[in-house]
Structures are given as C-alpha cells and as structure tokens.
Amino acid sequence: MNILHTIGEYALLMRRLFQKPEKFSVYWKQLIHELDKIGVQSIGIVALLSIFMGGVITLQTASNIDSAWIPAYTIGFATRQSVILEFSPTLISLILAGKVGSNIASEIGTMRISEQIDALDIMGVNSAAYLILPKVIASLIIFPFLIIISMFLGMLAGGFFGSAAGLISMVDYIYGIQFEFKMFSVIYALAKTFVFAFIITTVSSYFGYYTRGGALQVGEASTKAVVYSSIYILMANYVLTQLLLL
C-alpha cells in the first residue's frame, strides 16, 4: 500500500510539473540559475574524480595484463571502453546523486517546512513546476556535458598516468583509445545520462517536496533522496544496458 501511495504521489507531482508555466520569463531566469548551480558548480568535482578514475583504470588494467600475447594498446582500449560505457555515465551520475540530489532535497525540504512552498501555493503559483521543472530541464541539458567532460578527462588522465608510470607509451595508448571506436558507445552513455539526470532531480525533488516536520526530517529527506536515486540509477542502468547494448 505504501509503495502504491508513493508511486501515486510521485505521478501526481510529475503531472503538476509539466503544466503550462505561469510566466516563461520567470522560469527562464530560474533555468539559468539552476544551470549554474547544478552544472557549472559541479565541474570541479567531476573533473577531479574523472582524472583519478581514469588513472586508476589504466594502472589496474596494466597491472592485470602481463601476457606478451596481449598487445600494449589493449590498456588504452580497455580504459576507453570502461570510461565511456560505465564509469563516466554511471559513477559520475552516482556522485551527482550525492551532490546535486541531496542539495535539491534539502533546499526544497527546507522551503516546505518554513512554509515557503505554502506561500507560493497561496499566491497562485504552481509551486511544483516553479521549483522543480527548471532543475529537471537544467540537469537534462547540463549532465550530458558533464559526462562528456568526464570521459575526456578520464581518458586523458589514463594516458598520462600510464605513461608516467612507464606501463604504456603514449603512442600505444592513443592507438588503443582509437581502436575499433564506435560512436554508438557515446550515444548509449548519453542516453543513460539523460535517464539518470531525470531520476536524480525528480526523485530528490519528490522527497524534498513532501517533507513534513522539521530539520530532522529535512536531513532524512536528503538521505533518502541520495539512497533512492542511487538505487534507481543502478536499476535503470541494468535495464538500459539490456535494452540498448544486447
């Protein structure tokens, strides 16, 4: 019953979300603000994680390939496949679920308990659309860019760390990165990113929007937002991989 209630509440929230905005110019300003908050302010952490993630993948792949029969460029190839197919779209999305998701849930939750959402409703503003829609659109626009930055930096750092450690020459690494490259891998990764972006923003907004109580409940909403977003990302990852790759 509880699950059905939650699904129903989420569906009703989504219905309110996609109603016609009261005034496009106000929503546009909100969208620009959210693009900065969700996207631009996440570039630092995405870059840092991607650099070390790419480096570690290269080192681990190299350390597990000690056969003379396996060409050196395989390290670059394996790094590229790992970064594009899984690490950048999924791992970075999980990190963003933590950073962006908890921020959204606590922001909207605080607005709920301090009656700011009631104030919007009484003014005649569709509070769900005003607060959540710009976040959803901003994340759908900006997450793919973050993931592309992550892919680029991850592969670049892999080559740098691999050659600095003397495990692979830069020439072999670049050859491996280009070896049998299929554009569909990137499309698949970006398709996953779109879905993950929608999950992170809507699930986190749901927990924030229906917060009841005080500061303790805002904290709980924030934790639930991260936990459930992460679970749904992993479930969606499995389904999308089954549908798109196999």
Next chain:
Amino acid sequence: MIEVRNIHKAFNGKQVLNDVSITFDQGKVNFIIGRSGSGKSVLTKCIVGLIEPDEGDVSYDGLSFTLMNNKEKQEIRKKIGMLFQGSALFDSLSVVKNVMFPLDMFTNLSEKEKLEKAMQTLERVELADSANLLPASLSGGMMKRVGIARALSMNPKFLFCDEPNSGLDPQTSIIIDNLIKDLTYELNITTVVISHDLNSVIEIGDRINFIHEGRVAWKGDREGIVKADSQSLNDFVFASNLMKKIL
C-alpha cells in the same frame, strides 16, 4: 467578504473541525482565536485552499471556492495575501525581490514599474532602507513587515495573518498590530488574523471568533469578550494572571 459554511475536517478519524460556520466582514479585522490545537490553523488552511475540507463550503465575495476548478482557484488566490507565522520569505531573494515576486509572476509591468511599486509598498511598512538585504539579516519584526509588504504587493482583497505577533516583543507586536489595522481600513480589505495574543485581540479586533475543540464556541466583538457567557472562552481569556488584573 469571506463566508465559511459548515466546514468539517478529520485527520485519521480525529475530528479537527466540526461544523464551523463564520463570516469574515470586509473592511474589518476579523480574529480567529483559540488554544493551541483547537483547529485554528486547519481552519485557515481550509479557507485558503491548502487543505480540502471533508464537508462544507468556503466562498469569497459570494463565489464558492470549494466548487472551483484549479484555474479558477488560482485567480482567487491572486486576490489573497498571507502573512505566515514564520514569515515564509524566500531565503535566496533580497527584501525587494521578495516583494516583487508576485509582480514578476503575474503582471506584465516593466522592471522599473515593478521596482517602484515594491519600493512604495516597502515604504508603507517603513522598510525601504532594507530593500537590498537578505531575509537572514532581518529581525523578526522586520521579517513580518516584509511578509506584509509581499502580501500587499498584488493589492489583495483578502489578507490572512497567521500568528503575526509570535516571537515578537510587546512593542514590535503593537507596531505590527497597528500596521494590520491601518492597512485593513485604508485598503478596505477583508483581514483574518489567527492568533492567541489577547493583547492584539483587544487592541485591533473588530470581529472575534473563538474556536474550541474544532467548533465555534463564541462570536462577538472585543467589548463582548470579557463579558462572554462561554466557560471555555473565559478559561482562555483569564488563564493569565495579567489579564485577570487588567480585566
């Protein structure tokens, strides 16, 4: 004028409002008073449409709010201003932007016109000097005044004030009370104040509705409140030693 007719509301089987009927007059400061947990806030939320009543009807100037669709309700809500207990100012917006918010959302005024109107409203609540401050840097009384300014920015016909004096010192409370009273008479609006501050009731209350255990236990004016023959109202009014001495 706002009319509330036969409102019933229960939560998880517990009856919170039981056949509540009240008329709030235009150009008057109408009070809803009662002990904590008596149903004042639930009644207010039913009136403004934040909670759907189980039974009964609310009408604004003769138009049934309960029977309206969402679009029609939104139109009525544009005529409602509300001051919340905690002020409910938008944290990320400055004072002037808070006041301008409803104008941004619902009018096609130019940026200059909106700013002028917001500044006029802030001047009316004597906060023009604080226009660029963020809510976090305001005192409790200032936040209430910004809340009133925001509520007034769309020239409302109906003003709701939920516990306008909670957390304020007696002197600031008097300033807020006088502001509410003056604005009600000046703008000829229907004002509904939800409070348990008897000082405010005695100072500015034109019509008083006492809610006890989800029912309207007494209605009258401020002169009648001390002579009421309602035991629950007497218990409420004379609970404080100060009120016993004064009255």
